Each structure stands twice: as structure tokens, then as C-alpha cells.
Amino acid sequence: MFKTMRFVKNSGVKLKITFNGAVGRVTGSCYLVEAGNQKVIVECGMFQGLPEVQEMNYLPFNFNPKEISALILTHSHIDHCGLVPRLVNEGFTGKIWCTTATRDLCEIMLLDSAHVQGIKEREEEGGPQIYNELDVRKTMKHFRTTEYGDMCEIVPGITARFRDAGHILGSAIVELFAEENGKVKKIVFSGDLGPKNVPIVKDPEIIPDADYLVLESTYGDRLHRGFEQREEMLLGVIKHIFQKRGKLFIPSFAVERTQELLYRIRGFIEKGVLPNEKVYLDSPLAIKATGIFEKYFDLFDRDARAIRKPFHFSGLEYTRTVNQSKRLNNIHEPFIVIAGSGMCTAGRIQHHLRNGIDNHNNGVLFVGYQAEGTPGRAIKEGAKSVELFGEKHQIRAEIFSIDAFSGHADYHGLLEWVNGFKEKPRKIFLVHGEPKSAESLREKLEAHGYHAKVPKLHESFEL
């Protein structure tokens, strides 16, 4: 018996990583790390975008959830945490580790996802609901939190340390230390890395060393042009629409982008460059997210911490109920409405567009990524009409887009961050990018003397 146990212990799997998602695409992040007899996963995200990509959410996991000892989450975006309740439903019993702010945001994001899945199933617009609100409540009991900089033992033999990734509130770079036969190897997961010098969040922390690096490559082939002018551009669009006495519709993601918009508009009013115009935050999810941001103000950068209420001004109104939202249709004065969803695939923004996109005095402003196949992408790319609630609507409103509002570093930012390692990691795995972006970043890293690899889906590597 003793001999068998020893045998099992010593023959445990060598340190190994398997890429189960966010490979060749941005969504569905999921990486399995095996060390000794432990299996840990980093991220369990939802696949988003075209229907054939969304179908991947229904495929069996490439591992047995019952055999996974723990899960680590870098942040609360659905493409990083959106399948966690399914993992729990399929027998995962371990702990889920993340920062405290990420846990709070995950709760509202997962509840919202469950709610939207239910609506889509009823309206036969998507696949069957993967999990419901009760499943999310059950999942939340598995969460355990840690803070930036603390060493925390995830399972015996595997320790993690979370560092600020500067992407959204609570987002982390994860340093994973895996022990194998008395030797420790360090794998760093970049998570999603923010650009430098954006409001509210701090800049991503520099990591001095790693044996292996798993790096995001969302903008591996792009630079954020107009980054310095993005604030002026926002002000220009608002003033232009207000001069025409029109309404400005801003489809926005609930976490971070919405708070950034409020922060900037508050700044314009304070500087006296914009009158205290009416702004409606018409998204229950974004309102809840803003409340969580306020709770964690100690995580903000220095400038945001210096402001007592960085997301408030007297012209701002929260519209929580459907009736409050509907009342906006009867207002004929100019206003701004910030509403979800960010790509116009669901939510209250669809109602505002239905009511106002055919008026040439109005404007639609995109401040985030618009995936292929979404109404947002079609409008942004100049479609003449858009179908909403089964009806075609002529687009006469002016369409604006500020791509420089981004939660991700561009390739200059990514290279600068990688160059922060004092010693080059033995290998860099590129994930979370379309094939063109990942390949382009791989070439740039190789040119800088790094050994970089773009893994295939389900590909494993012994480390």
C-alpha cells in the first residue's frame, strides 16, 4: 500500500499546461495547469461572438471538472469567468481564487449573464440557458479572495500571487509558483493588460521574472492611434450633438468603460468646458458596477483617489426601472444616455436606438470593440438600416467611434511590459488574440530575442 502511494506521488504528471480556450480568438479563456497530482485551471470564460463560436459553450470541457482542485480568475469579464457556474454544475468542488473586487464584480456579471441567457432562450435568439441565477448563487460560495501582492497557497504545491493588471477594477496578472520534486517553476499569466495612463485604474505592474509567460495578444498587431486626443474627441462629439439639440446614445460596457465615461464627463463639467448637461446612466448592471467601484476606491490611481466622488455630477441620473427608462423617450431636450449592451446585442440601448436612430439630429458613439455579426458592428461600419425587435430602422443619426478608448494595451504597450522582465522567460505563449494579432506579436517578440509560440486549441506543453 505504502509502495503504491509513493509510486503515485512520484509519478505525478510533470508540470504541464493545456490551452483550452482563447486560442485563435479573444474569448473563452481557460488554461489547465497540472503539477504533481494537482490540476488547477486559470480562467473559465465564455465563448462570445458569431453563432458557431457561441456553440463552443455547449461542448464538453476538455477535462473532468471533478478532478480540478482549484480555479484562478484574473478578472470579471465574462470571456474570463462566464462558464464558472457550468463548471460547478458539472462537479467542480474546489475553491475559486481572485481579488475581492473581482469576486464582487463576478457576482453581478454572472447574474446578468444568467438573466440574459434566460431571455435569449425564451425569445429563441440563442442556445439554451447554460445556467440560471440559482446556479450563480451556488457558485459564489466557492469564491476565496486575496489581495494584490499576497502569496496565497491555492492547493498544496501551488502558490499564486496577484498583481495589478490595470485592465479593469480588480484585474490581475497572476504569478503561479508550482512545486515539482522540490523545484519551483514560475508561470506568469498576464490576464488582460491595460494600457498605461488611463483614468481610474493604475498602470499594469512590472513582473521581474518568470520561467514561462502566458501573454494576451488582443492588439498584437495594432497601435491605439489618437490615444492622446481621445478626450478631446469625446468632448467634440458631445458638443456637436448638443449644438444640434440632439440626443447622444452611447452603447457601453458596464464595467470600467462606463465609469471612465462618467469620470471624463465629470471632468469636462468641472473644467467648465461642458455645461452640466443631462446624462442618464440607463443600465442596472452599470449602476451596480459603479457602486462596486466606489467601494474599492483605494484601488484607484492617485488622480481618481483625489476626487471625492469621481463618477458623480449634478446632471447625472440613474434610471433603474424599465418605466424610468421608457420616460426618456418623451424628453425632447438634448441628453446623453449610456446604456448596455456595449455591442447593442441586447438591453436598453436597443430601445433607444429604435426610438432615435432615424433622427439626423441624434448621434451614436461607439467607445468599445464591436464583434463581427453584432448590430453595433453593422451600425459602426456604415449600414443604412438596422434590424431591432424584428423591424428595420433607417439610420439617419450621425455615427461616431473612438477606438482609442481601450482596456487593452496595444503592441507597443505589450512589448514594453514584456521588456520589463529582467531575464527573458524561457517561452512565451500567446493567447487571447485573433490569429493575425497573435502571429504579428509572435514575430515582434522573436525579433526582440524571445521564444514565442501561438498554441493550438487543446495543445499541451510540458514545462
Ligand SMILES: [Zn+2]
Ligand atoms: Zn477583460
